Amino acid sequence: LSIFLLPSFPFPCRSNWSYLNPLTLKKRSEGLVGRCAHFTLEGHKFLIFGGSIHYFRMPREYWRDRLLKLKACGFNTVTTYIPWNLHEPERGQFYFSGNLDMEAFVLLAAKIGLWVILRPGPYICAEVDLGGLPSWLLQDPNMKLRTTDKGFVEAVDKYFDHLIPRVIPLQYHRGGPVIAVQVENEYGSFNKDKDYMSYVKEALLKRGIVELLLTSDNEKEIEQGSVEGGTNLELFQDLVFALVFEQTVSELINREISFNAYMFHGGTNFGFINGAVYFGMHRGVVTSYDYDAVLTEAGDYTEKYFKLRELFASISEKPLPLSPQHTLKTVYPSVRPSHFLPLWEVLQYLNEPVKSHIPVNMENLPINNGSGQSFGFVLYETSICSGGRLHAEVHDIGQVFLNYTILGVLNEKVQDLFIPNFTVCSSRIQVILCFYSLYCLPSAGLIGPVKINNVSLEGFTIYSLEMKMSFFQRLRSANWRPVSVRYLGPAxxxxxxxxxxxxxxxxxxxxxxxxxxxxxxxxxxxxxxNIGPQETLYLPGVWLHPGDNEIILFEKISSGSHIYSTGLPKL
Known part of the structure; x- marks a missing residue:
């Protein structure tokens, strides 16, 4: 739960503006302003009842349902991050369509009657990979992220040059729903450059952002992450139990304090976007971003939702909109995979491998128009002529194979393996790097040389397994093997x-x-x-066709026999 802390004064309260559609408010002169201890909108005291929904964590087809549920609950504002790494995955290549059509999401919120607070970063955290920064930034080994380092500033400027013109017509003063824009995110906990927040603020202002600027930090670090002329917000989180949640929100409303529920709807870390945490060791964030939110990962109502709706209804001048119907779930027949392909037989369907004298980490691979690899897996292969102690520094998790037979696993803690002796000098060693996140680590893949008995290996063939849609289209023409017995190994x-x-x-x-x-x-x-805690994966019905649907599993270690469908999640 985010708290907007600003002492009461005698303006007529219009905290119930949740029933007004932002697109119908024609006479606009003064947007959201922080005065004393309250916000005002058009000079009237205004309480923000905000809920966070990330447009990039659900299929576009479900945006309307989630926003309608936010409105029907009694909220008047939606807040969302804008992930730089998804919008500019390759340097200079921008994507704002489909599930990434930020403008369409904002305009849809307006049509439903919701105000919008945007959080464009450039760093957003949000438990996404590298906090939303694109991994190609790491190609410059001297770059200092989230500072006024010349290289970082130049990259942010180019991104903002493309992003902010899209935001300008969405602002309140241009007839849009955007009433505030956040400067960076929780910089107080990083705070490595005293000039950085001022730079980000000015970068927004000079490109045409005219609405209220906000910062966001926890109680201890709010001053370090503040910016002059902005409104600085205090973060409180982890209000898990519905009763405690209801009591806290009720107290905030009684004290006329604005707030934002993070998350109202968490959604899913589809693909490879989930970030990581660091508790003595790098640990990837689970796929579900349910977050014990007001709505579940699949958009279903929770006890929190009904308690909040009852609370908001008690203070609303007009009846709240009807809540949308419950999203129906189903249980499909179990799937028994009929065919499989060992990873080693799939390499021919990948893009041309990279030949390199030494290992190259993911973001520095010469692919994707020079932007490197951001997500997925990397396979490093070379020849060896002797056994002994193998040493390699890996970020994330690396599986080591000798002639396609598993030898062991490397990670941040385990950097050595014993290679048994053999007589054939043409033996091949393979290292598959399973990339979980750049959230904490500066690079991904093999970092530095791979050595056997302190002698560096050379002559690597490097395969990039990004697993994009085009890869699966090529894979359909492969000569798949019938599944007969349980296969051990990646397939x-x-x-x-x-x-x-x-x-x-x-x-x-x-x-x-x-x-x-x-x-x-x-x-x-x-x-x-299988280590948990998450035991089910959410499958949106809009990604299915009537009739038959192709399902492919990439299993790293050992296969099961069936894939089961269930109507309830287990997180």
Missing amino acids: FYLGTLKAGSFPRDTFLRLPGWVSGFVFINGHNLGRYW
Whole structure:
């Protein structure tokens, strides 16, 4: 829960503006302003009842449902981050369509009657990879992220030159719903450059942002992350239990304090976007971003929702809109994969591998128009002529194979493995790097030389496994093997999910499978891992076709026998 802390004064309160549609408010002269201890809008005291929804964490087809539920609950504002790494995955290549159509999301919120607070970063955290910064920034080994370092500033300027013109017509003073824009995110906990926040603020202002500027930090670091002329917000989180949540929100309303529920709807870390945390060791964030939010990962109502709606209804001048109907779930027949392909037989369907004298980490691979690799897996392969002690520094998790037979696993803590002696000098060693996040670490992949008995290996062939939609299109022409016995090792498994005439949402359960990713008709549902805590993956019905649907699992270790559908998540 984010708290907007600003002492009461005698303006007529219009905190119930949640029933007004921002697009119909024609006479606009003064936008959101922080005065004393309250916000005002058009000179009237205004309480922000905000809820966070990330447009990039759900299919576009579900935006309307989630926003309608926010409005029907009694909230008047939606807040969202803008992830730089998704909008500019390659240097100079911008994407603002489909699930990344930020403008369409904001305009839809306006039509539903919601104000909008945008949080464009450039760093957003949000538990996404590298906090939303694009990984190609790391190609400059001297670059200091989130500072006024020349290289970083130049990259931010080019991004803002493209992003901010899209935001300008969405602002309140231009007839749009955007009433505030956040400067960076929680910089007080980083705070490595006293000039940086001023730079970001000016970068927004000089490109045409005229609405109220906000910063966001926790109680202890709010001063370090503040910016002159902005309104600085205090963060409180982890109000888990519905009763405590209701009591806290009720007290905030009684004290006329604005707030934002992070998250109102968390959604899902589809694909490879989830970030990581560091507790003595790098740990990837789970696929679900349910966040114990007001709505579940699949957009279902919770006890928190009904308690909040009852609370908001008690202070609203007009009846709240009817809540949308519950999203129906279904249970599909189980899927038994019929065919599989060991990873080693898939390499021919990848893009041309990189030949390199030494290992190259992911972001420095000469692919994607020079922007490197941001997500997925990397396979490093070379020849060796002797056994002994293998040493390699890896970021994330690396599986080591000798002639396609697993030898062991490397990670941040384990950097050595014993290679058994052999007589054939043409033996091949393979290292598969499973990339979980750049959230904490400066690079991904193999960092530095790979050595056997302190002698550096050379002559690497490097395969990039980004697992984009185009890869799965090529894979359809492969000569798949029938599944007969359980296969040990990394492989792709192909099956058919029968969705009937009217596909609906469901959850997938994978008992017996160990660790990997699920793809439905080319859509990456995210990572599964039998260590838990998450045991199901959310499958949006809008990604299914009536009838047969292609389901492919990339399993890293050992296959199960079936993929099950269930109507309830287990997180």
